Amino acid sequence: MGFNSLRFLYLLCFLLLSNVVFAQNNAATYQLNIKKLNEIVRLDGILDEPFWEDIETASDFWMNFPVGGTLVDNEFQTSVKIAYDDDFIYLGVECYGEGPFLVQSLKRDNDSFWNGDAFAVILDPVNERTNGFIFGVNSAGVQTEALITGEPARRGGQISGYNKAWDNKWYTEASVTENGWTAEMMIPFKSLRFGEKDRWGINFVRIDAANNANHSWAPVPIQFYGTDLGYLGQLIWDKPPKNEKRNISFVPYLLGDAYKDYDSKGDFSQSFALGMDAKIAINSNLNLDLTVNPDFSQVDVDEQQTNLTTVNLRFPERRLFFLENSDIFSNFGTNAKPFFSRKIGLDDDGNTIPILYGARLSGNLNKNLRVGLMNTQTQEQELPGNNYSSLALHQRVFKRSVLKGYFHNRVGYADGSVQRDNFNRIGGLEFNYSSQDSKWRAIAGYGLAFSNENQNDNHLFNFFGGYGGRVFNVFLNISGLGDNYINDFSLIPRQKHYDAVEDTTYILGFNHWWATIGYKFYPENTFINQHGFSLTTNGDRTATSNELIQDKHQFSYKFLMKNTSTLELTYSHEGINLLYPFSFTDEEPLLAQLYRFDYGQIKYVTDKRREIKLTTGYTYGSFYNGTRTEFSLAVDYRVQPWGNFSLNFVQNNLVFSGNHGAEKLLLLGPKAEINFSKNFFWTTFMQYNTQSDNFNINSRLQWRYKPMSDLFIVYSDNYLVEYFEPRNRALVLKLNYWFNL
Template sequence: MKNYLCTIVCLFLFVHLVTAQKKNTDYRLHIKKTNHPVKIDGIGDDRAWQDAEVATDFFRVLPMDDGLATEQSAIKMTYDDKNLYLLATFYNATEANYFVESLRRDFSFGRNDNFLLFLDPFNNQTTGFSFGSNAFGAQWDGTMFDGSRIDLNWDSKWISEVTRDDDKWVFEMAVPFKSIRYEAGVTEWGINFSRLDLKSSEKSSWTPIPRQFPTAALAYTGTLVWDAPPPAPGTNFSIIPYVLGEVNRDLEANEDTKTIGKIGGDIKFSLTSSLNLDLTVNPDFSQVEVDRQITNLDRFELFFPERRQFFLENGDLFANFGYETIRPFFSRRIGLGVPIQAGARVSGNLNEKWRMGLMDMQTAAVDETGLPSQNFGVLSLQRKVFGRSNIGLMVVNKQSINYPSENDSINAQYAKYNRNLGMEYNLASSNNIWNGKVFILKSLAPDEIGRGIAQGAHLEYSSRKWNWRLQQEWVSNDYTAEVGFVPRRNYVNFTGKLGHLFFPKTGPIVSHGPELNVTWFFNEAFRETDHLAYMLYRFDFRNRSNAFFFLSDDYVELLDPFDPTRLGIAELATGTKHQWNAFGWEYQSKPQSLFTYSLGGRVGGYYQDGNRTSLTTELGYRFQPYVSLSANLNYNHIDLPAPWNTNEFWLIGAEADITFTNKIFFANLVQYNEQTGNMNLNSRFQWRYSPASDLFLVYTNNYFVTPFETRNWGLTLKFTYWLNN
């Protein structure tokens, strides 16, 4: 393992020697202050736009990065003392209708004609902000992290309008300087613009970007050059109170109907132009979108993403340490069935090199279970090194308050504390072709069993034709992360991937090629316990549909008893060994059609020399731009020897998303899960009557499937308002 880590470190140093400078530095857009008013109407005939410099001559990124875009675009920007303004005009060389999914905020990128702005105010090529719209005016905003990823759960105050005709569509927006974070006195920001035009199946960018990377890649931004430093935002102070009324009943627990009233809210305070303090008192997250159910045939805990607004701004500082299955901090552990009393976060950029995240949350005690009140503290520091890489440090502390020191049953059930210390190095080359990570974590607990180590490293190479990745992980048996997500312990893992693409010059296929993936799991004595190897062949079509097929080989030695159906029938014994092969496929239709679909599945072996067939379908139809209908169907047929015999179960989800305007939304989701015997309904009405201010009406109901009767239901009315100075 030491030799492996030394090799990784040497490769990281080599990458820095051969890639050192930001690309696209010659693409510069000058922005000048205006003294004229700007009316946000999607027309763009104000005097302020006449003297603004124009960014044009966009480059094609998809289907091939081989020259200027067919569908041309023109961008202008200006500003005044309060707002940053943008005017974008998108010309139509191809005659066809516009394609949009709905007026839903934070729309699905690949299913809409759209425009996106990417801002890198700190020029670190890893973090920033994204704003945009589809062709019918649905807004998009999010925070950027990891160089190209966007968290769309973040919302901010800004306004925009869109107009359309046969020849073009026009997007105009105003973003208050108070709605974003930036370093005072800096006159150059990283910036790029992206357009997706579905009628021509063309994605384009103001700066040239290799097709293997998203247009959100901050490594390929140009430069926004200010005629003077943007206005210092001064003290930015916001209060976001809420008032809530709720009626609910838990019939499963045989409880009476309850009526609840709550008040609380958040406070946002800018400590500097780039560092923000967030406070929350008695928070409520009843309006948050419900989790999508999935069929669970996995031996380990499943991951569901964080959706609560308070945890999201600069969320990568807290949530991205380690790997997806080795997280020392996972915010959904806080407030899981326990009321949060209050919390505070300080997050953002200390300067050009340093970022910081500091969080403290306090939960209440639960008398029924004996759970003491608990405090959750997190510190995350990040230091930029070289061009786009960084070194990170994290400390996580979970501490029980008013702990009953002489109560042995409580002591055994709820540890007095659990702590994690971690350090990592994130590699990102200037051209984005090389990426990697090395990290180590140490857990601390009252007992020896909780004082362990987790460690991981990987290096990845991505060119137009070749993609490979090498990864290694180690989680000791005594490593614990009670505020993290680490579903598996006591293993060493080695993973490899190698893929290649071919590019036909003509025909319906834009690229195709094989991809080999292998992963081995060993225990800490280096005895193999699992492996998975599969060969995949993918096809990407010029109309943006895609398909792949795979063959796989699985081997599992069970480390704990496991029911392969998860229906509670019986369990396979620890130490039993299982091997099987499978064939699978998936096809996704082109997004331009009003009716869209995907078809997937796998057939092959399963545990105990059994067989499993799994079929998955997603169907969608839209009455654009107001109604989007979708359905998800998953069917599993499992044949095993007695006592399991033959079992089959469905997971069905149906959704109706009605967007009356780009400010009034009505979403309805019904899910039927035969495996868990549950059916649930969630209806959510949202009226954004003012920027970042909402009225929610949410109805939820959970049912037993057999017999079909209500388990619990609730109706919530919530009012929020964003007040700022």
């Protein structure tokens, strides 16, 4: 081995060891003792009870963004005290600073919650850095909560492993003071899953909106959000908490609706439904979810998007039954994921397939093993019903790495009996490596799919690896599946190809690659917080003939400003080999051949703390054998704290050569959200989409009359765009109630 090779090896070892030590030091250095209370806590957001003075304080918060590794100035510091009794964990929080403080919305779990002033606690009761909980509050006392998995929370994109759709009961109040704002939080033990351990992982994070700054108690490097589980401190209990009381929750619902389908020229129809969800704690770590005749999608509507690809869009899961510990089932794979819960009970167009019942067991069997077991049965209608069964296991190895396995089984059910020749079975293994500091990652997996028709060329494989540091990152992903990998539990991009001439969809196996390299700069004393570039390439080729399906090479440069505005410039070179004719217009379909085109894009987002925020974009370039011009504008107007009004506009002008025509695709979406209080909301939005030939009006009134208990009144109206004729109209009333035994 030469001298240069030795130097490189020593440097690599130094980087690895120093990163591991950084993550370990937080657990050793940032420790907080929790004290048991014998007094009644009056939840009002004001820390004037005498017992708060005798409780140990967590203070001296660190900067996480826009700089890292320095203490927060005293005038913007945060102090936290934590205590407990037999039923609750209590937090007393003081956030110092000068008001007014930014409140984006009074609505719980609002998408813009983290764009305003906020505080949150991250809890990892198992203390293995693989999954946890986050509970957040803003200066108006509005709540948010989420489940967190051990995936690195890398800054610069969507937060990985952050499931904000999860809801549970907890309580908080906040108050604005002369020195900042304060909050009191009460988290029931019943809302957590934990074992009898005397140490939990913990961290506190704060958003200081005025200074565009993120703080954390235990320091987290700038390239990660404060929610990353790799940098938790320790919460030390005087006695391990016990959860010996019954923990059973029932959520019954009553629904009535009136509906008219104008396409079928029928009369108004009325229906009533009654169903129930239940959550039963088998023990403090293991939870059983049950559902009978569930209502899965009556009061929530997916936001429409313009689709300029040959790939189906994926919409997020919002249904209660699938949410808790959802990562046990879904966190497999990279580009091709073997499980997507929206394939159960919903068809590819988002229409509801009635589910008769569901049962789901999930949680920790011990500190290292997580398990998920699920069974659901859909109703037989014009097509046979289906029984879906799933088993998933996560075995922790090393410090933060996981060895996983899964098995999914679908079998048809008709006329009271099982259709033994109508089945689909999926199985596989995966190893997910993550360094203690989250900077190094690797994933390797292999799976098989079986059905009554195909038993060969039915494989799925994936590999992902890379490094993400403060200034430099590089990642690589290679995956593929055979022609007969048929998975009824998943939505896999690039697998299905539509032939516009034959009006037929074909399924093809493919091999996929994706790689990216990026570099960031952190200038001092300028109006820019950070800027940097990334080079990304990806593509797909057919599995059998190695024929190109698509590839894309992209250069992007992004600026993050001190005033929270962003500017991004992108240049892309894309190649798409249409394996079958495809059309974006009503004219002749594009020929099945290779198309290569180039386009540039500019996107600018103004200061998101202002009452009016603009998001603008412009794209121009070649597109197949023609050109594409896209204009986009989103206007958000906030009336703090009670109102949010927005308008989203996207127009794509497509012009093709020859007899392939031209098309103007318009997506227009005004939205109004009025919050009468923290528990009473009215949201109305319209979606005008020429691509799907639909104009939709959806108006929803929600009253949260008890914690996690709601009354919904929803009006929905759909029209054909071209002739503005009504398609269907509905009025829905839904009442649910969450109560604990």
